[in-house]
Amino acid sequence: MTSTFSTSEIDRLRAMTPGTRHRVHLNNAGAALMTTGVLSTVVDHLNLEAEIGGYEAKAREADRIEGVYRSVARLLNADPGEIALAENATVAWQWAFYAQRFAAGDRILTTTAEYAANYLSYLQIAKRTGAVIEVIPDDAEGRLDPKALEAMIDERVRLISITWVPTNGGLVNPAAEVGRIANAHRIPYLLDACQAVGQLPVDVARLGCDMLAATGRKFLRGPRGTGFLYMKRAFLERTEPAMIDMYGATWVGGDRYDLRQDARRFETWESNYAAKLGLGAAIEEALAIGIPRIEKRVKTLAGSLRAMLADVPGVTVHDLGPDPAAIVTFTLAGLDAATAAARLTERAINVSVSAPSSTPVDGERRHLPSLVRASPHYYNTENEIERLVETVRSIT
Known part of the structure; x- marks a missing residue:
């Protein structure tokens, strides 16, 4: 090619x-x-739901729905068990962020170009817990400065959370360098990749992120109302969602429940399967190109x-x-x-x-x-x- x-x-x-x-x-x-391929994928499933019923359509297309997780995993160089599908990137990002635990004095490090919705979540958690938000300085070209980040690290840093490609300005932050620093200090690292997926290669192993959230509607050319969360397996195993339902967990009696073993512990039972299938089709088209x-x-x-x-x-x-x-x-x-x-x-x-x-x-x-x-x-x-x-x- x-x-x-x-x-x-x-x-x-x-x-x-x-x-x-x-x-x-x-x-x-x-x-x-x-594309016409993505559109027909969505419409075909909606027509199937209309013809035979929503539950029945989901059962008939179960293998294709499972394939969407594999498609996202291929896109990110991840394992399908590390992928959760969401109705948008904000929900996916919030699943990851609100699953973290913060206490008074904990530091959240972010970037100058952070997206407003993310920053509002930091403010809410700071108000609730007493955690503090600190902005990593930029270098002379406007990017997050890895050396400045390294100098900020101490035992109180609870999370590094940045936007890779901001919503404005064309900037590309050095996400892999941030990952190297986060991994060296064993600090959780959350990466907003909304504007990156579909226009930049995304390899979570190279990036070193523990969590990554993205959307389907932007450069992936998927339907609106689609997004996904990646969570590294080792990190996932010690992370409980802020909210669960009977899809993400099973009540085993009394006061006990078991979480799913994969990232779908963050998902809920009801889902827009037509949109999910459209997302999978869009990803496969991008990968083929x-x-x-x-x-x-x-x-x-x-x-x-x-x-x-x-x-x-x-x-x-x-x-x-x-x-x-x-x-x-x-x-x-x-x-x-x-x-x-x-x-x-x-x-x-x-x-x-x-x-x-x-x-x-x-x-x-x-x-x-x-x-x-x-x-x-x-x-x-x-x-x-x-x-x-x-x-x-x-x-x-």
């Missing part, structure tokens, strides 16, 4: 993506366009977009890091981000707005306004990138 995409391959991939026929979709960091190939193409498209935007008068690109991911954020002089995004939408170009409240520490430190966020995927074309830039030029 070659590392580059031929014109015929892009044409084939776009033919499998109905949304490309009438829009330029550059909001893949929000929700990417599903090749994640390293996807990474190379999306970074190339994003790099071209940054370079062209930098030449547009009145446009400022706000991205960080020496090798940014496929998330490009920018502002237009005299035009707020919401208005700019609306004008692009009128011209059938999908982007999104990244508010500073979505990364509150980074937003405050860099004094960021709301940003226009464009996030290309492998099915986007160079012509679409040029079309976005020319449209931005016309509305400034």
Whole structure:
């Protein structure tokens, strides 16, 4: 398999993506366009439920549903028993975080670019327990500084929890370096990989994370309402979920219950199996194309977009890091981000707005306004990138 995409391959991939026929979709960091294969997988299972019943459909498709766990495991270089499927990444992340135990004085170390939902959870736990939140300093290029992290380690550090690729700015934090430090000091390490999966290779063994949470709807091109949690087997065996039901545990009589032996101890009995199957289909499609190939193409498209935007008068690109991911954020002089995004939408170009409240520490430190966020995927074309830039030029 070659590392580059031929014109015929892009044409084939776009033919499998109905949304490309009438829009330029550059909001893949929000929700990417599903393929016809993913869509038919979801719809087929819903039709089956309608025809024979929900329980019966689940029983008939049990082997395929089990295959979704294997697909996630292949994507992450993990064991299927280390995977739990969730209705979104926030739930998956919360399963991991709220299963940890904190006491007064315990330290939670996080990153400047941490996602707001995660930070709110830190604040809640700090309020409940007296734990403290500390932000790891950045290096000169805006990434989390591993040397600064190393200097912060002491016996009170209870958790290192970071976002690998933030929701804005293209930054890629050195997640594997964080894992090396966390493992050396035997500190639990939780990695938010929402914006990484699907556009970057993800190998949990190399990353050294004990827990990883991600979504299906972004660069994996899965359905909305899907996500997953990875928890390392050795860590899983000593971790009890904050909440359980009769899927994750079994009542064995009296005041005793047994937890499942796999990561599905975090799951609940009721589930959207159609969406799960769609997630599995999306992952298999990404693996068939090749994640390293996807990474190379999306970074190339994003790099071209940054370079062209930098030449547009009145446009400022706000991205960080020496090798940014496929998330490009920018502002237009005299035009707020919401208005700019609306004008692009009128011209059938999908982007999104990244508010500073979505990364509150980074937003405050860099004094960021709301940003226009464009996030290309492998099915986007160079012509679409040029079309976005020319449209931005016309509305400034």
